[in-house]
Amino acid sequence: MSVAVEFNQVSKAFGTVKAADSVNLIIxxxxxxxxxxxxxxxxxxxxxxxxxxxxxxxGHILLHGVDVxxxxxxxxxxxxxxxxxxxxxxxxxxxxxxxxxxxxxxxxAERRTKVADALALVHLDSHAERRPSQLxxxxxxxxxxxxxxxxxxxxxxxxxxxxALDLKLRQTMQTELKNIQRQVGITFIFVTHDQEEALTMxxxxxxxxxxxxxxxxxxxxxxxxxxxxxVAEFVGTSNVFDSGLAEQLLGSRxxxxxxxxxxxxxxxxxxxxxxTITDLVYLGMYTRYRIDVQGIxxxxxxxxxxxxxxxxxxxxxxxxxASWSKESCRLLA
Amino acid sequence: xxxxxxxxxxxxxxxxxxxxxxPILFVFLxxxxxxxxxxxxPPPGLTMRWFGVAAQNDDIRQALGxxxxxxxxxxxxxxxxxxxxxxxxxxTKFFGRDTLSLFIVLPIALPGxxxxxxxxxxxxxxxxxxxxxxxxxxxxTFCVAVAYNNVIARMRRLNPNLLExxxxxxxxxxxxFRYVLMPQLGSAIITGGMLAFALSFDEIIVTxxxxxNQQTLPIWIFSSLVRPRNxxxxxxxxxxxxxxxxVPIILxxxxxxxxxxx
Numbered sequence: 001m002s003v004a005v006e007f008n009q010v011s012k013a014f015g016t017v018k019a020a021d022s023v024n025l026i027i028x029x030x031x032x033x034x035x036x037x038x039x040x041x042x043x044x045x046x047x048x049x050x051x052x053x054x055x056x057x058x059g060h061i062l063l064h065g066v067d068v069x070x071x072x073x074x075x076x077x078x079x080x081x082x083x084x085x086x087x088x089x090x091x092x093x094x095x096x097x098x099x100x101x102x103x104x105x106x107x108x109a110e111r112r113t114k115v116a117d118a119l120a121l122v123h124l125d126s127h128a129e130r131r132p133s134q135l136x137x138x139x140x141x142x143x144x145x146x147x148x149x150x151x152x153x154x155x156x157x158x159x160x161x162x163x164a165l166d167l168k169l170r171q172t173m174q175t176e177l178k179n180i181q182r183q184v185g186i187t188f189i190f191v192t193h194d195q196e197e198a199l200t201m202x203x204x205x206x207x208x209x210x211x212x213x214x215x216x217x218x219x220x221x222x223x224x225x226x227x228x229x230x231v232a233e234f235v236g237t238s239n240v241f242d243s244g245l246a247e248q249l250l251g252s253r254x255x256x257x258x259x260x261x262x263x264x265x266x267x268x269x270x271x272x273x274x275x276t277i278t279d280l281v282y283l284g285m286y287t288r289y290r291i292d293v294q295g296i297x298x299x300x301x302x303x304x305x306x307x308x309x310x311x312x313x314x315x316x317x318x319x320x321x322a323s324w325s326k327e328s329c330r331l332l333a
Numbered sequence: 334x335x336x337x338x339x340x341x342x343x344x345x346x347x348x349x350x351x352x353x354x355x356p357i358l359f360v361f362l363x364x365x366x367x368x369x370x371x372x373x374x375p376p377p378g379l380t381m382r383w384f385g386v387a388a389q390n391d392d393i394r395q396a397l398g399x400x401x402x403x404x405x406x407x408x409x410x411x412x413x414x415x416x417x418x419x420x421x422x423x424x425t426k427f428f429g430r431d432t433l434s435l436f437i438v439l440p441i442a443l444p445g446x447x448x449x450x451x452x453x454x455x456x457x458x459x460x461x462x463x464x465x466x467x468x469x470x471x472x473x474t475f476c477v478a479v480a481y482n483n484v485i486a487r488m489r490r491l492n493p494n495l496l497e498x499x500x501x502x503x504x505x506x507x508x509x510f511r512y513v514l515m516p517q518l519g520s521a522i523i524t525g526g527m528l529a530f531a532l533s534f535d536e537i538i539v540t541x542x543x544x545x546n547q548q549t550l551p552i553w554i555f556s557s558l559v560r561p562r563n564x565x566x567x568x569x570x571x572x573x574x575x576x577x578x579x580v581p582i583i584l585x586x587x588x589x590x591x592x593x594x595x
Contacts, residue, residue: 053497073500080501086494090516100502103512151502 003065004029004155004187005050010059012045019045021211022059027155027189027204029064032181034190034198037208038234043191046208047157050189052076064154074103079148080157084164085140087132093143094119094128100151118146121180138169145180155187162197174201195235199223207231223259228333232257239263239298240332249273255332260301262328265289265314269323273298277318289314291322298322360575364568372564383565393570396553401577403465403549404533407472408480411529412522414473415480423488437481440474448474449542456543463545471543472536476529483525484518491517524589527581535578550574 007025011018019042027033035043048054049061052073061069068076079100087096094115101111119125122142132140141161148156158177162170178201181188192198198205199219207214207222207230215227226232229240242255249271250256258271275293284304291298300322314320338346359372364383366376387393415437421427422434440448452471461467495517499509537551544552550570557567 051497051501053501073497074503074505078501080498082494082498084492084494086492086498088495088498088513099499099504099512103499103502103504103508147502 002029003027004031004063005189006060006062006065007046007049008060008062010046010049010056010061012049012054012056018042018211020049020056023211023213025206025213025216027187029187030185032178032188032190032201032203034192034202034205035208036192036195036198036205036235038193041208042211043193043206043208044159045211047080047159047189047191050076050155051078051080051157077153078155078157079151079153080159081141081144081148081161083160085132085144087140087143087147089132092129092131093124093135096132096143097147097150099147104151114150118150121149121183122146137165138173141165141173145177149180149184149186153186155189158188158190160191160193162192162194170197177201199235207234209234225330226257226332229255229257232330232332237299237301239296241296245273245294245296250326250329256329257332258324258328258330260288260299261286261303263298263300263322263324265300265302265320265322267323268321270326271329272321272323274319274321277314277316277320280314280316291320293322357575360568360571364565364572366565369563369565383563383569386563387566387569387573390566392548392553393550393566396548396550397573399465399547400534400550403468403472404530406469407476407533408526408529410469410473411476411480412526415477415482415525416484416518416522418477419481419485419488422485424493434485438478441478445475445536445538446542449539452539453542463543465547467543467545468540468547468549471539472533474539475536476533479529479532480522480525483521483528487518487521520588524585527585527588531578531581535574 003026005025005027007023010020010023012020017040021042023042023046025046035046037043045054049056050063052068052071052075056069059069060067063077088099091099097118098111098115101114106114115128116125119128122145124139124142124146127135127139132143135143141164144161161177162173165173174197177188177190190198190201199222202219204216204218205222206216209230215222215231217225222231222235226235226238232238232240237260238257239260240255240257241249243253246256247253273293275291275298277289278292278297279290281288282304286301286303289298289300289302291300362376363372365379365381366372367378367380367382368376418433418437422430449471452467452474456463456467456470495513496509499513500506504512535551536549537555540549540552548556551574554567554570554574
């Protein structure tokens with residue numbers, strides 16, 4: 001596989017805030033790559049650096065091996081889907097989609113065919129003559145996608161594109177985006193603060209914090225083996241143990257984490273603690289417990305299987321054993 | 334259901350509106366009177382004669398030409414400068430940006446007589462003689478304010494991402510200006526231009542201070558009020574001023590309403 005995008009020691013500051021701090025990153029061709037992080041972590045800045053809306057203070061950005069650090073946006077072979085879509089309000093859906101071809105001087109006949117194809121790809125064939133103001137949020141989102149994809153960019157940049165949609169629509173669009181990406185085979189760089197979205201859609205994820213990348217890996221690597229406290233706590237829920245309790249359990253004072261679903265209740269195991277149930281929430285597929293263990297709040301998610309439900313259930317205030325295997329423990333840097 | 338206003342309020346409001354607008358009807362009426370020196374009510378007879386007299390009058394024709402020319406040049410200058418200034422204030426942050434914004438708008442808040450005196454002293458100091466161009470500069474001061482205000486208001490409602498989106502899709506700066514920015518600002522620029530034109534066309538105070546021996550139409554009207562003969566001609570010219578300033582203002586309001594609905 002060839003490299004689509006490369007960040008080489010890229011830094012960018014706004015005043016005293018380091019939005020990107022010596023970022024190194026390699027994104028493979030055809031990857032669905034997510035930049036995940038809280039707001040202000042630098043993920044959007046990195047996306048805008050690829051698009052060319054920002055220029056790096058130092059370092060280089062390479063697109064397919066070519067240094068584009070100082071090229072203006074219109075000279076780069078990338079397109080962006082904006083968070084607020086940024087559709088041109090005075091143009092119809094078809095004119096919006098056609099725009100990229102028009103400014104590049106593509107012949108009208110070819111433009112028409114391509115616009116029809118692009119609108120078919122996002123299932124908006126019947127809305128070509130409407131204005132953006134006459135569309136729903138989900139439809140605008142699709143127009144923005146078609147408008148970017150029609151240019152056949154080598155990399156498509158998506159800046160929190162699903163943020164403005166309601167939950168149901170967001171889930172539909174997640175699947176659809178993923179399908180479209182497979183269909184067109186273009187590298188997608190997807191910026192989001194929603195860890196579930198990143199886990200669902202991505203081939204690989206970069207977790208951003210304070211302008212730096214904390215960890216890069218596949219969704220399962222990120223979730224199962226978080227490298228440090230930030231990743232462990234930002235992606236999913238984590239039980240973090242350190243000092244005394246860590247020494248009791250693993251024989252070392254090094255900090256480690258265990259995911260809630262790896263912990264079993266009412267049985268002893270390789271690592272066992274005893275605590276009091278302080279809270280219990282039935283969530284359908286599983287039940288979430290909060291257990292106070294020597295002042296530490298432990299979160300446990302137990303699946304509601306037939307056998308589990310048949311067994312005696314726990315109640316708030318009960319003293320209970322919680323255990324997990326040593327394998328489930330992840331040491332944190 | 335909307336609440337009905339009390340009768341006393343309705344009467345007062347009607348009286349107020351009539352007080353404002355009935356005198357204008359008299360301007361209309363006396364453009365057609367048969368008397369040439371005094372205005373008696375009711376007019377002894379009606380005639381179209383004064384329109385012919387006005388059309389034949391070289392002074393009026395020259396004044397009209399000058400007024401139209403000044404308004405056109407001042408408006409064009411104001412649109413270019415006002416739009417560029419609005420663009421700068423909108424797109425960039427720099428030291429003194431808000432102060433600059435205030436300074437641009439100040440001439441409409443400032444009494445015309447102050448602007449007039451200030452410009453007259455300043456122009457005298459530079460030793461430039463009063464001419465068509467000093468007149469244009471005088472009018473441009475308040476025309477720029479109107480143009481700037483209209484354009485910046487539209488810009489503030491514009492999504493700046495549109496410009497980035499356009500560049501991102503491969504458009505050069507010029508193409509973005511042509512296909513995205515102008516269609517968005519167009520109606521605001523036209524509205525601003527029409528208002529500026531109307532303001533310039535009937536302006537008299539700043540004009541008095543910045544003109545040399547030129548006579549714009551409003552100045553001609555003012556100076557002929559003291560002449561005893563052919564009085565109704567003044568009214569005919571006043572009608573002309575009303576028509577020329579009214580049309581752009583009505584058009585610009587229609588235009589603004591239409592863009593709002595989009």
